[in-house]
Amino acid sequence: MRHWIALCLCFPLFALELSIQTGKEEGATFSILHLQNAFPFTCDATNDEFGETRRIDCRIPQATKQTFSPINNAQFSITGVSSPQGYSITILPKAKMKLIPLAFDLSKETETFQGNIRKAKHWSVVGYTQTLPLIVMNPTPESGINFPINIKKDMRPIVGGLDLKGNPIKITRVQDVTDYMEMKKAYEAKRYDRVLDLSTNALKNYPKTVFKNELLLYQIRALHHEENSEKLIEIAKQFLRDYSSDPSVAEVLAYIADAYGKIGQSVDADYFFDRLFDEQADSPFASLGMLYKAEQLEGSGEIKNAVELYKKALETSKDVAVASEAAFKLAQIELNNGNTKKAAQYVDKIASANPNYFKDVRDNSMAMAETFFEKNDPKTAARISESLLNATDKKSPDYEVNLKALGFALAKANNKLEALKRFNEYLDTYKYGQYIEDVRRAKDSLFFDDGDKNTTKEIKKYDELIERYGNDSVGKKALYKKAQLLFKEQKYQAILDMESYLYRLESTEYPETNSMISKSAIGLEKARLKEGKCVEAMAFQKMYKIRLLPEWDEYIFNCELKTTQYAAAKKIAQSHLKSKSIAERQIWLSRMVKTQFGLGEYKEAIKGGEELITLLDVEKNPSLNDIYRTMFDAAQRVSDDEGMIRHIKSVEGAYPNDFKDIERYTQMVSLGLKRKDEGMVQTYGRKVSALQERTKTYTQSPYIEFTLAQSYQNLGKDSAALSVLKTLDKQKLDTEKRARQQYLIGAIEQKLGHKREARDAFNASIKANKNSAWGKLAKDALGLM
Known part of the structure; x- marks a missing residue:
C-alpha cells in the first residue's frame, strides 16, 4: 500500500x-x-x-x-x-x-x-x-x-500528485508549505509556543491544506510537551476521528491517554491505553504508553503494578530513550525501597546503552548519584556523575558540580588514581571554585597512610591530625582511624570517652562508628557484670539499649535483682521456664519466684514455689533450698498461717540454726501469740534467744524475751520466765524498756516470795525511768509491800 x-x-x-x-x-x-x-x-x-x-x-x-x-x-x-x-x-x-x-x-x-x-x-x-x-x-x-x-x-490524463485518499493534489499557493517547514524547525528547537502559533495560523488560513494531519499532530506534540492536557485531549480526539488510519495514531493514543491521566480521569485514560496496547501493540509508542501508564500507577500508590509496566517497557521497547526512562524509573523505585544493588543494575543498563540520557534528567540524575553515594555505593554514583560530566560543556556551571561529585565518588570507591586525576583537574580549572576547599581536603585525605604499627605512635599521629584539621574530612578520618585502633586494642572506655565526637561522623562514610560505640559499651557492660558492679552495668545497658546473648542472662538477672529491677528480671526468667533441662528450669523457676516476690506478686510466687518444690522432690538441688524461705515470706505476706507453719519446718530442715532466719522465727512467735499457741511461742522464742546468744547479736530483743517470759508465766513457769528476763541484764536497753524488765522481775520475785529481791527490782525500775508506766507500777508495788 x-x-x-x-x-x-x-x-x-x-x-x-x-x-x-x-x-x-x-x-x-x-x-x-x-x-x-x-x-x-x-x-x-x-x-x-x-x-x-x-x-x-x-x-x-x-x-x-x-x-x-x-x-x-x-x-x-x-x-x-x-x-x-x-x-x-x-x-x-x-x-x-x-x-x-x-x-x-x-x-x-x-x-x-x-x-x-x-x-x-x-x-x-x-x-x-x-x-x-x-x-x-x-x-x-x-x-x-x-x-x-x-x-x-x-494516452491517459495527467493528474499529478495524489493525496492520502487518492485525490489529485492541487497546490495553488505554497505558504502552507512554508509554515509547515517553519513549524517543524520550531519543534526541533523546542519552541513549542511557536509551533502552536504556526500550526494554528496555517489551519486557519488554509483549512483544506494537505498538511492538516501533520499540523494537528505537531500541535498535539507541542501540547504534550507543555502539559496542556485539556487542549491536547480536544485536538487528539479530532485527529483520531478524522485520521483513524494515519501512521501516527499510536503516538496520539499514547499522548491522549497520558493527558487524561494527568487530569485525574483514569477511566478515560485506561480506555485509550487499552486501544494503544491492543490496536498498536507493535508500535514503539506502545512502550511509551506503558511508561505513561506506569507513572500514573506509581502516582496513585500502586507501586507493584507500576514496576511491572516499567519492566515490560524496558524489555519490549526498541527506542533507547524509552528504555532508558523505564530503567531510570525502576532505579528510583528500587532506591526508595532500599534495594540499592538492584537499582545499580538499572543504572548500569543506562550508562552502557545511553549515557547521555542522564543529562536529559539532569536534576534527578544528580540526586540519584548523591543517594547512591550516601547509601555507600560510590561506584554507581561515579558512573552517573561521569556520564553527566561527559555530556556537559566545560563552560557550563554544571561541569564544576559534576567534576567535584565524580572525584568524591571515585575517592570513596577507593579508586585513588582516578580520583586524584579528577581532583587535580578541578584544582587546575577552578582556582577560585565553589568547592575548592572541599576538594583540597579530599585530595589531602585521599592517600591516608596507616602509619606505624606501634599503637602509641599511631594514636599520637591521629591526635595531631585531629588537632590540625579539626572537623573537616581529614580530621574526621583521623578520628575514625583512632577509634578503630582503640577498639582493636579493646580500650573500650577510651572509645566511649570520645563518643560525642564519633557520633558527629557520617554513618555512610564511616560505617563502623556506631558499631564500635555499641560494641565498646557491650564490652564494658560484660566486664562490669563479671565484676559484680551492677549499677554501672545496668546504666550501660539502659543508655546503649544493649541486648546480650542468653549466656549472659544469669549475670544480668542477678544485677537486676540486686538493683531491684524486678520487672526486667522477671522477663529474663520467663524466657527460660520452658527449658527441657529440669535443672535449668529449677534454677530459673527459683529466680522467677524471687522476682514475683519482689514485685509483690505473692500469690504467683507461692504458685511458682509449689511447682519448684515439686521439681526438687524429683531431682534434689540443695542450692535452691532458699525457696522455702521465700515461700514462708510469701505466706506471711498473704496471712497464710498454715503456709507459714508448713514452710518454717522446711526452712529449719534446710538451714538449721541459721541466723538469717531469726526474723522468720520471730514471726512464728507472733503467729503463736495470735493463735494463743504457747507451745509455738516458746519453741520459736527459745530458737530466737539461742541464735542471739550464739551470735551475740540481739536484733529481736527485748521483744522476744518479754514475749517468751509472758508465755512461761501463762503456763505457771515463773522461774523460767525469771531466767529469761534476767538475760536482759547484760543488754543495753532504753530507760523505759529497762524499767519494764525490772518491774516484771520484781513482780515474779514477789510472786515467788522473794521480797528482798522483789524490792530491789522495783527500786531498779523506778531508778531506770520513774516517769514511765512501769516505773510508776513499781512505785505502787513498793507501797503495797
Whole structure:
C-alpha cells in the first residue's frame, strides 16, 4: 500500500525549482526529489564498487547570488553552493538513491525512448531504504535495437500528485508549505509556543491544506510537551476521528491517554491505553504508553503494578530513550525501597546503552548519584556523575558540580588514581571554585597512610591530625582511624570517652562508628557484670539499649535483682521456664519466684514455689533450698498461717540454726501469740534467744524475751520466765524498756516470795525511768509491800 505526502519547496533563485515528495510502499518510507529548470542542466551520479549511488552532483550554468539552506530528511542531505561558474547542488543519500532523468513531457509528447541522457530540464532522485519503489529498472542489454515507443493510443490524463485518499493534489499557493517547514524547525528547537502559533495560523488560513494531519499532530506534540492536557485531549480526539488510519495514531493514543491521566480521569485514560496496547501493540509508542501508564500507577500508590509496566517497557521497547526512562524509573523505585544493588543494575543498563540520557534528567540524575553515594555505593554514583560530566560543556556551571561529585565518588570507591586525576583537574580549572576547599581536603585525605604499627605512635599521629584539621574530612578520618585502633586494642572506655565526637561522623562514610560505640559499651557492660558492679552495668545497658546473648542472662538477672529491677528480671526468667533441662528450669523457676516476690506478686510466687518444690522432690538441688524461705515470706505476706507453719519446718530442715532466719522465727512467735499457741511461742522464742546468744547479736530483743517470759508465766513457769528476763541484764536497753524488765522481775520475785529481791527490782525500775508506766507500777508495788 502506498501513501503520499507532497512537499513542494520553491526557490526563486533563477528558474530552478526544487520539490520533495514522500510516501510509503509496503511499510517502507521513500522520498522523490524533483529538480526542474527553465534550461537543460547536467546531473551526474557517482557509484561505488557495488553499483550503489553514493553522490549526485547537479550543475546549473547560470550564476546567482541567492542560495537555499541545507535540506535534510529521512532519505537525503541536500546542499547548494553558488560560484561564478554557476550553481552546484550536491545530494547525499541516507540509505540508497537513484537518479532518473525526465526527458519527456507526456502531456505534450507521444513518443519516448531510453537513451544516455546527459542534460535535462527535469531530474528526479528517488531516495529509499532497500527496494526501489514505484518502478522497476531493467538493465539495458548489451546488444539490441533501441526503438522509440509510441504511446499515442495509450494516452491517459495527467493528474499529478495524489493525496492520502487518492485525490489529485492541487497546490495553488505554497505558504502552507512554508509554515509547515517553519513549524517543524520550531519543534526541533523546542519552541513549542511557536509551533502552536504556526500550526494554528496555517489551519486557519488554509483549512483544506494537505498538511492538516501533520499540523494537528505537531500541535498535539507541542501540547504534550507543555502539559496542556485539556487542549491536547480536544485536538487528539479530532485527529483520531478524522485520521483513524494515519501512521501516527499510536503516538496520539499514547499522548491522549497520558493527558487524561494527568487530569485525574483514569477511566478515560485506561480506555485509550487499552486501544494503544491492543490496536498498536507493535508500535514503539506502545512502550511509551506503558511508561505513561506506569507513572500514573506509581502516582496513585500502586507501586507493584507500576514496576511491572516499567519492566515490560524496558524489555519490549526498541527506542533507547524509552528504555532508558523505564530503567531510570525502576532505579528510583528500587532506591526508595532500599534495594540499592538492584537499582545499580538499572543504572548500569543506562550508562552502557545511553549515557547521555542522564543529562536529559539532569536534576534527578544528580540526586540519584548523591543517594547512591550516601547509601555507600560510590561506584554507581561515579558512573552517573561521569556520564553527566561527559555530556556537559566545560563552560557550563554544571561541569564544576559534576567534576567535584565524580572525584568524591571515585575517592570513596577507593579508586585513588582516578580520583586524584579528577581532583587535580578541578584544582587546575577552578582556582577560585565553589568547592575548592572541599576538594583540597579530599585530595589531602585521599592517600591516608596507616602509619606505624606501634599503637602509641599511631594514636599520637591521629591526635595531631585531629588537632590540625579539626572537623573537616581529614580530621574526621583521623578520628575514625583512632577509634578503630582503640577498639582493636579493646580500650573500650577510651572509645566511649570520645563518643560525642564519633557520633558527629557520617554513618555512610564511616560505617563502623556506631558499631564500635555499641560494641565498646557491650564490652564494658560484660566486664562490669563479671565484676559484680551492677549499677554501672545496668546504666550501660539502659543508655546503649544493649541486648546480650542468653549466656549472659544469669549475670544480668542477678544485677537486676540486686538493683531491684524486678520487672526486667522477671522477663529474663520467663524466657527460660520452658527449658527441657529440669535443672535449668529449677534454677530459673527459683529466680522467677524471687522476682514475683519482689514485685509483690505473692500469690504467683507461692504458685511458682509449689511447682519448684515439686521439681526438687524429683531431682534434689540443695542450692535452691532458699525457696522455702521465700515461700514462708510469701505466706506471711498473704496471712497464710498454715503456709507459714508448713514452710518454717522446711526452712529449719534446710538451714538449721541459721541466723538469717531469726526474723522468720520471730514471726512464728507472733503467729503463736495470735493463735494463743504457747507451745509455738516458746519453741520459736527459745530458737530466737539461742541464735542471739550464739551470735551475740540481739536484733529481736527485748521483744522476744518479754514475749517468751509472758508465755512461761501463762503456763505457771515463773522461774523460767525469771531466767529469761534476767538475760536482759547484760543488754543495753532504753530507760523505759529497762524499767519494764525490772518491774516484771520484781513482780515474779514477789510472786515467788522473794521480797528482798522483789524490792530491789522495783527500786531498779523506778531508778531506770520513774516517769514511765512501769516505773510508776513499781512505785505502787513498793507501797503495797
